[in-house]
Amino acid sequence: MFCYQCQETARNEGCFKIGVCGKKSDTADLQDLLIWTAKGVSFWADLARKEGINTLKAADFVINSLFFTITNANFDNARFAEMVDEGNAIKKDLQVNLEKLGKSFSALPKAATSQITAKEFLENVDPAVGILAQKNDDIRSLTELLIYGLKGMAAYAEHAAILGYRSDEVEEFMFRALATTLKAEPQQDEMLNLVVECGEKGVAAMALLNDANTKTYGNPEPTEVNIGVGKNPAILVSGHDLKDFHELLEQTKDTGIDIYTHGEMLPAHGYPTFKQYPHLVGNYGSAWWKQTDEFEKFNGPILMTTNCLVPPRDSYKNRVFTTGVVGFEGLTHIPDRVNGKPKDFSAIIEMAKKSKPPTEIETGSVFTGFGIHTLTQNKDAILDAVSAGLIKRFVVMAGCDGRFPSRDYYTKVAEKLPADSIILTAGCAKYRYNKLPLGKIGDFPRVIDAGQCNDSYSLAVLALTLKDTLKLEDINQLPISFDVAWYEQKAVLVLLALLYLGFKNIRLGPTLPAFLSPNIAEFLVKTFDIKPIDTPETDVTAMMAGK
Ligand code: SF4
Ligand code: SF4
DSSP: OOBOOSTTOGGGTOBSSSOTTSOOHHHHHHHHHHHHHHHHHHHHHHHHHHTTOOOHHHHHHHHHHHHHTSTTTBOOHHHHHHHHHHHHHHHHHHHHHHHHTTOOOOSOOHHHHOOOOHHHHHHSOOGGGSGGGOOOHHHHHHHHHHHHHHHHHHHHHHHHHHTTOOOHHHHHHHHHHHHHTTSSSOOHHHHHHHHHHHHHHHHHHHHHHHHHHHHHHOOOOOEEEEOSOOSSOEEEEESSOHHHHHHHHHHTTTTTOEEEEOGGGGGGGGSHHHHTOTTEEEEOSOSGGGHHHHHHHHOSOEEEOSSOOOOOOHHHHTTEEEETTOBOTTSEEEOOOSTTOOOOOHHHHHHHHTSOOOOOOOOSEEEEOOOHHHHHHTHHHHHHHHHTTSOOEEEEOOBOOOSOGGGHHHHHHHHHSOTTEEEEEOSGGGGGTTTSOOOEETTEESEEEOOSGGGHHHHHHHHHHHHHHTTOSOGGGSSEEEEEEOOSHHHHHHHHHHHHTTOOOEEEESSOOTTSOHHHHHHHHHHHOOEEOOOHHHHHHHHHTTO
């Protein structure tokens, strides 16, 4: 195996024997095979769509494959094997359909023609399928940067598609980009252009998901969320999938079971649709990496709707249910919807009825629900507060949390930022500081939480709105600094989207990605002024000075 797609990769170089995330070597090999299969499917789909052949099945497959292989989503070899078979069948179908139109092909890439199964592959792993097959450091770096951006895009596209929102523009790009990675000698300029375009299509994917979420569940409203516990047995829901969340709320109505959110599901509390359920009582615990302790104490069943799943301990393993793209051998998986009917959560509900209520781990509340609607509606009040000198600077600390102790940098930055600054956040990075007593500026809490990591889009739209209102030429003239934390591939897409929108001078931590070669890292630093983090003191001083 070789994997270096996330921030916690071993020694910030790569995981070679087993993943720091717990991913086993054979699972990593199968994930490589699945991405290679998705490239082969994309090769045919890119040609087929130009001929008017329906590529919906191929698009679903490619989106799923990219999302399945995101960090901490799926560890189940059997599901990867099924998907490889599915991809092989789609490749064959598309080729046959193209040939029926009189198309003929020569010198086809191996990924396009291969029908190898997962079992055959594991018996003799072909290095040509993995990341290190590309020998040129810089091309490999750009290719993987592109693929990780696509993985983030796929996650957002899948959530939107589940709610009935699709984008031809996004799906066309995925096919074209993945097909390009199969070229015998991809050129650096071509790959760089695709990376930039990935940022552009990333903005489109986040806008699509924002549309899907807000048109289905309403515009998020600022909401105070209880972090203590009640006396009823309960179900804990983690991940990002709002449709799963809604169906579970419906099925647990009037059952005496409470529902709590965990990790990235916290922002669900801000949506008007979900507020109507009185048994949605609070948020339990914090970011994904603390789940082994927090799930233990929750006592009731836990539903993982998307990443981030940490390999569970035996002591609570029987209480963890997966659904959608999530999978782990030995856990109960709730199957997908059939004919549009809701998923059947009865097994989780029955277990909850027999469970003890959650053990209290903290008390108090946190705020969430500052989506685009609320932020842009308040733009005048925000600008007034800036003109009056009440708000001197906004610091975007969006992104991810993770296990590294060095991530206490973000807590320290939050504590050291002066009282006339506002932290804008989205994603699970917020758990490093959203329970600190940072106070308010007027009506604004000093930590403004726009939502899940995809809701970083809301923060970008706010910045663009302020720029237009103030008639500024350059978005970087706004009093906004970026101190972004990354962990997995959705954060890579968010970063590419911010760069595409023209934001510069972004601090990225806690480490720069291992998949950036020295040349590509230097290029990003020079072109976009991306910089690594320094000490909290140094960075707070620099950011408050607009540097
Ligand atoms: S996802 Fe991260 S921790 Fe897991 S194997 Fe890959 S690089 Fe290592
Ligand atoms: S914020 Fe980061 S770690 Fe958390 S779910 Fe989003 S991408 Fe993953």
